[in-house]
Each structure stands twice: as structure tokens, then as C-alpha cells.
Amino acid sequence: MSDVAATPTDGExxxxxxxxxxxxxxxxxxxxxxxxxxxxxxEEQLTRRLGISRAPLREALRLLAQRGLVEHxxxxxxxxxxxxxxxxxxxxxxxxxxxxxxxxxxxxxxxESELAxxxxxxxxxxxxxxxxxxxxxxxxxxxFHVALVALAGNRxxxxxxxxxxxxxxxxxxxxxxxxxxxxxxxxxxxRHERLYAAVVGGDPEDVLAVLSEHGARSxxx
Numbered sequence: 001m002s003d004v005a006a007t008p009t010d011g012e013x014x015x016x017x018x019x020x021x022x023x024x025x026x027x028x029x030x031x032x033x034x035x036x037x038x039x040x041x042x043e044e045q046l047t048r049r050l051g052i053s054r055a056p057l058r059e060a061l062r063l064l065a066q067r068g069l070v071e072h073x074x075x076x077x078x079x080x081x082x083x084x085x086x087x088x089x090x091x092x093x094x095x096x097x098x099x100x101x102x103x104x105x106x107x108x109x110x111x112e113s114e115l116a117x118x119x120x121x122x123x124x125x126x127x128x129x130x131x132x133x134x135x136x137x138x139x140x141x142x143x144f145h146v147a148l149v150a151l152a153g154n155r156x157x158x159x160x161x162x163x164x165x166x167x168x169x170x171x172x173x174x175x176x177x178x179x180x181x182x183x184x185x186x187x188x189x190x191r192h193e194r195l196y197a198a199v200v201g202g203d204p205e206d207v208l209a210v211l212s213e214h215g216a217r218s219x220x221x
Contacts, residue, residue, distance in 0.1 A: 022050055022060035030069050030080055031169050032135035037082040041070060068167045081170060091168050098161045099149060100208060106151030108202035117147030118196055125189050137188065138169055144192050148199070 026046075029035050047057055061078050064070040071081045083091070109115060121144035128136030142165045149161045191214055198207040 018052060018056045019059045019063070022052060022056055023063050025050060026060060026064060027067075027069060028135060030064075031138060031166075035080045037080050037170055039080045040076070041078045041080065043077070068163070069170065081167070083167065083171065088168070088171060091164050095161070095164050095168070098157060098164070099145070099211060102149040102152035102154070102157060102161075103204050103207045103211070106149075106153065107199060107204040107207055109151055109199070114151060115196075115200065117150060118144060118199060121147055122189070122192055122196055125192060129186060129189055138172055141172070141188065141192070142166075142169060144195075148195075151199075 026041075035041075041061070043054060043057060047054060050057065061070055061072075065072060065078075069081055070078050072078055121140050124143065125137065125140035128140050142162075145165065146158065146162055150158050152158075195207070195210050195214060198210045201207075
């Protein structure tokens, strides 16, 4: 990644594309489980590794902090965000509430076209699982549940829900890595296939029953 933007002068803006590239690269590293929660992010190391100057890096870290992926610690710099056991428990409880509301509001679906997002995420999950790409697996899990909640047709609900999943994915990535050591690779795919089949069936109570056995709690530390 080359630092294509000149040092900004008064009134100039830093290269947006350069910041976006840094955000995308660091997001991938954090959510893949390569960087553990609490791990310190050293600016000098990051600028060398990413090939950028401090200005776009700091802007990228600021945006990541807004998304809840990193946190600034006074006199200690920046680290990958951490969540306490209580934080994780509360986020899962909130996730459950939002999913249950969305299921009751959005199922049965009005037409098959509304199932496209779920189907695409399931296809991505199968492909990522075959390729052994942990981040892509985690992203497809998130995309599937985002598509499920989107069935409610409530944009504000979807926005809040996605922000919760991003925070939880910090820990889901670690647990998916652990799960891969003891479970069959396609177990996660089969769980989501059962959920998809329940959605197609059109009975919200059936969907909620499958959700209750979906295994999300296994991600609790």
C-alpha cells in the first residue's frame, strides 16, 4: 500500500481512498482473529507494514474506534477493543431481542425475492468453508443474520443490529477458530441451512425455535 497522498496543507483533505484501504486491511486482520482483543497496535509498526504515513493511519484508527473495533487507552496508545464477559452477555441478549422482533415482523416473507440475501450469504458460507477462509466464514455468518433481520424492513433496526454483530465478531472470530479444531467444517453451514429452511417454511415460531438451538451461545467466552 503506497502513500499516494501528499502531506495535507491547511484546507486540504487527506486521501479518502488511502484511509479506506487502511480501514479495510486492519478490519480484516482484527475480525479474522489474527489480532486478539487487547492486543496493542503500534503506530510505527503499522505505518511500515501498511506503507502509509501517520496521518491516514490515525484517521483509519479513529474510524475503527467509532465502529468499536479498537480503543484508545490514555498514555498507552491504541489496542484492539476488548469486551468484558458482561459486555458480551448484554450484546447477545440485545441481539436476541432484535432478532426475535425481526422474525415476528418479517416472516412470512412477501415473496421469494426477499430470500435472495439469505441465499447469497449461505452460498458464500459454503464456499468460504470449503476454502478454509475463517474471516469469510465469519463474514458470511454475519451477512446471513443481517439478511434475516432485514426481512423486517426496518432500516434503523438493521443499523443497530449490524453494529452489535461487528462488536461480537471480535470474539466470534476467536471462537470460530476454536470450533474449527473440534467440530466438522460444515457444522456451521448445516445450522444455517436449517434456519433458512425454517424461514422458507414461513412460520415465525418455527424460525424462533431453530434460532434458540442455533448455537450462538457457544461464542460466549
